[in-house]
Amino acid sequence: xxxxxxxxxxxxxxxxxxxxxxxxxxxxxxxxxxxxxxxxxxxxxxxxxxxxxxxxxxxxxxxxxxxxxxxxxxxxxxxxxxxxxxxxxxxxxxxxxxxxxxxxxxxxxxxxxxxxxxxxxxxxxxxxxxxxxxxxxxxxxxxxxxxxxxxxxxxxxxxxxxxxxxxxxxxxxxxxxxxxxxxxxxxxxxxxxxxxxxxxxxxxxxxxxxxxxxxxxxxxxxxxxxxxxxxxxxxxxxxxxxxxxxxxxxxxxxxxxxxxxxxxxxxxxxxxxxxxxxxxxxxxxxxxxxxxxxxxxxxxxxxxxxxxxxxxxxxxxxxxxxxxxxxxxxxxxxxxxxxxxx
Amino acid sequence: xxxxxxxxxxxxxxxxxxxxxxxxxxxxxxxxxxxxxxxxxxxxxxxxxxxxxxxxxxxxxxxxxxxxxxxxxxxxxxxxxxxxxxxxxxxxxxxxxxxxxxxxxxxxxxxxxxxxxxxxxxxxxxxxxxxxxxxxxxxxxxxxxxxxxxxxxxxxxxxxxxxxxxxxxxxxxxxxxxxxxxxxxxxxxxxxxxxxxxxxxxxxxxxxxxxxxxxxxxxxxxxxxxxxxxxxxxxxxxxxxxxxxxxxxxxxxxxx
Numbered sequence: 001x002x003x004x005x006x007x008x009x010x011x012x013x014x015x016x017x018x019x020x021x022x023x024x025x026x027x028x029x030x031x032x033x034x035x036x037x038x039x040x041x042x043x044x045x046x047x048x049x050x051x052x053x054x055x056x057x058x059x060x061x062x063x064x065x066x067x068x069x070x071x072x073x074x075x076x077x078x079x080x081x082x083x084x085x086x087x088x089x090x091x092x093x094x095x096x097x098x099x100x101x102x103x104x105x106x107x108x109x110x111x112x113x114x115x116x117x118x119x120x121x122x123x124x125x126x127x128x129x130x131x132x133x134x135x136x137x138x139x140x141x142x143x144x145x146x147x148x149x150x151x152x153x154x155x156x157x158x159x160x161x162x163x164x165x166x167x168x169x170x171x172x173x174x175x176x177x178x179x180x181x182x183x184x185x186x187x188x189x190x191x192x193x194x195x196x197x198x199x200x201x202x203x204x205x206x207x208x209x210x211x212x213x214x215x216x217x218x219x220x221x222x223x224x225x226x227x228x229x230x231x232x233x234x235x236x237x238x239x240x241x242x243x244x245x246x247x248x249x250x251x252x253x254x255x256x257x258x259x260x261x262x263x264x265x266x267x268x269x270x271x272x273x274x275x276x277x278x279x280x281x282x283x284x285x286x287x288x289x290x291x292x293x294x295x296x297x298x299x300x301x302x303x304x305x306x307x308x309x310x311x312x313x314x315x316x317x318x319x320x321x322x323x324x325x326x327x328x329x330x331x332x333x334x335x336x337x338x339x340x341x342x
Numbered sequence: 343x344x345x346x347x348x349x350x351x352x353x354x355x356x357x358x359x360x361x362x363x364x365x366x367x368x369x370x371x372x373x374x375x376x377x378x379x380x381x382x383x384x385x386x387x388x389x390x391x392x393x394x395x396x397x398x399x400x401x402x403x404x405x406x407x408x409x410x411x412x413x414x415x416x417x418x419x420x421x422x423x424x425x426x427x428x429x430x431x432x433x434x435x436x437x438x439x440x441x442x443x444x445x446x447x448x449x450x451x452x453x454x455x456x457x458x459x460x461x462x463x464x465x466x467x468x469x470x471x472x473x474x475x476x477x478x479x480x481x482x483x484x485x486x487x488x489x490x491x492x493x494x495x496x497x498x499x500x501x502x503x504x505x506x507x508x509x510x511x512x513x514x515x516x517x518x519x520x521x522x523x524x525x526x527x528x529x530x531x532x533x534x535x536x537x538x539x540x541x542x543x544x545x546x547x548x549x550x551x552x553x554x555x556x557x558x559x560x561x562x563x564x565x566x567x568x569x570x571x572x573x574x575x576x577x578x579x580x581x582x583x584x585x586x587x588x589x590x591x592x593x594x595x596x597x598x
Contacts, residue, residue, distance in 0.1 A: 202427030
């Protein structure tokens with residue numbers, strides 16, 4: 001269970017997250033909102049990956065479903081809170097259908113099947129121009145008010161949307177925490193360890209995995225539903241399988257064996273991404289200083305921050321095996337050996 | 343050696359004409375037997391006699407080609423393994439099957455969650471669930487592995503791991519326990535411990551046991567009735583005396 005240190009960290013983080021808009025610049029708030037949403041996306045992915053042992057390579061499908069359904073409805077003047085709800089429900093329904101088929105397989109076959117299903121969703125989004133806007137996506141998604149009848153909650157300005165995100169993501173994280181620490185969550189971990197043994201302990205493992213899949217889809221849908229009004233656009237990129245790889249990377253980076261691992265990974269990943277986007281000229285300067293590096297490449301200063309991100313991620317993932325959080329715990333144990341792991 | 347006959351005992355399991363074909367090979371052939379409640383029965387026979395196939399048929403891992411299996415009068419052929427467990431049959435595996443990266447306590451907890459039908463509890467915290475914790479403690483004490491509660495199973499010796507598997511099967515509180523080679527690969531001390539434990543369980547619970555075992559000392563020490571299988575068929579059944587008097591058994595085992 002939680003010991004005092006955990007509570008102190010959680011209390012400080014929540015208080016800090018609520019107070020941050022006072023001191024942060026608007027751009028940093030955008031960054032923070034993005035971290036929260038991608039963090040929730042990665043946490044929902046880890047319910048399947050870390051806890052249940054199922055590597056979904058198509059988790060973007062549920063994120064995109066939430067984003068498109070919510071975006072479409074907001075665009076058509078449906079109250080925002082209903083649009084969010086509809087986005088989550090749509091993701092749940094899609095996850096129920098595709099999950100029912102996917103959980104029949106496991107290991108690489110599960111990964112490939114989820115990837116194939118997500119590419120079907122991508123294709124539908126890409127082709128169904130009348131509704132989804134095709135390759136342009138749905139643009140100009142403005143959620144100016146939460147739209148609850150009788151109560152006006154304005155969402156103009158970065159900090160209002162940040163607070164909405166913070167509250168909903170915090171609730172979702174709390175729900176995920178309860179689920180992972182419940183009897184159901186314990187069975188998920190057991191199913192990851194030994195499918196057959198669990199079956200011969202009287203558990204319908206396929207049904208168990210199916211429920212986990214639906215829940216993971218629902219939380220991804222919530223992240224997506226908040227994403228499109230935040231970005232003001234829902235584009236097909238967020239349904240592509242490369243987007244499904246993002247929570248995988250974040251989770252591996254932060255640590256799939258810890259509840260908060262994906263959140264730490266998302267923070268690190270997005271932090272690095274933005275830092276590189278604005279500072280890649282230093283990398284170019286460094287490259288230019290290398291002997292024999294072709295000057296023509298330096299002069300062109302291609303937008304290659306993805307390359308630099310990759311170059312940074314490789315040593316990070318290699319040196320923090322088991323994830324950053326597990327490594328921090330290991331270092332903590334070295335200095336405070338008397339503290340036992342909860 | 344001889345156990346007094348329990349007058350109230352009734353038939354827990356009734357197997358009739360159970361048959362399993364694998365593409366032309368009849369692995370289990372017209373097998374019929376009954377287990378009376380509270381008894382320990384051993385299935386013996388040379389390798390390939392069909393013992394493990396019989397277990398897989400009884401526990402729902404395989405579907406029989408024909409025949410019937412009745413648990414407390416109810417047909418269980420055709421049920422999935424999880425349903426058969428819920429009906430009251432727990433089993434162990436020849437190759438120890440546990441949750442290696444979970445602690446001993448967690449291993450037992452998984453079985454208790456199943457037993458207490460809490461698999462759809464998404465909300466309550468595991469560690470503050472008193473009913474769960476009490477049941478876990480009870481099983482740890484029963485099997486005598488309290489001191490191992492917090493250890494990950496992957497760090498335990500083979501003998502202790504088998505005890506953990508026995509513990510999780512017991513945590514299901516089944517009417518009938520199928521043990522597949524419970525002493526395989528164990529030292530003599532560990533074997534003795536398992537034998538004592540099974541004897542103790544038989545006396546303290548109303549569990550019925552079906553055991554396959556290649557160690558005949560263990561078989562004669564534990565089982566009050568023995569079923570001998572050879573090439574998928576039952577060639578003899580009865581108590582120790584009846585088995586050793588059977589010319590068929592002597593032919594198969596001793597070649598005389």
